[in-house]
Amino acid sequence: MLQENKYWSSGKWQVKEGSADEFIDRWREFLTWTGKEHQGLLGARLVRDLRDPNAFVSFASWHDLDSMRAWQASPEFTERLNAASALCEDMQSGGYEVVVDI
Template identity: 35%
Template sequence: MGVKEIIYAVEIWSVKQGKEEEFLKIWTDLANWTKDNEMCNTGAVLLQDLEQKNRFISFGSWKTPACVQAWREQPEFKAAFVKLKELCDEIKLSTMKNVFSIS
């Protein structure tokens, strides 16, 4: 198809009402730890729904699916995820690949 395969870790976060700021701090700390430890990702984005303020979507690009799996198995990720999970009503984790993009 001519599309360079890029792997994405994608998460949908439904944060408990009133816990948004605490969630942002922990998520940002995890993202910074990931960057500082060169976990073979190439960037991360966190989006917040304008109408449903407690709904977030995060995604980051990775070199391989194995990189995503290795990242999620790190003790630092697991510790942060436990804290994030306590702040959320629901979390959906996915590993995806791009199949089409327009610049």
């Protein structure tokens, strides 16, 4: 397993009807800012549920746990996360560590 792929952040987003396009734009802005300001970000993806066009899952890979935690602790993180989640009926997020890699 490669160390740079060990730490992940993820979000599960249920977007309000009619807000999907704006949500995608806000999420893109959020993670573009993240990549510029937090060098520990290795990459991020936003995927849409094929059965529900208002349901999304996001993944971001981090170089190390400290980088991910510094991102989550920054005041701008909360502001930008709130801008995207304001368009959602529900949002759940977390930080993860790979324990099995096949």
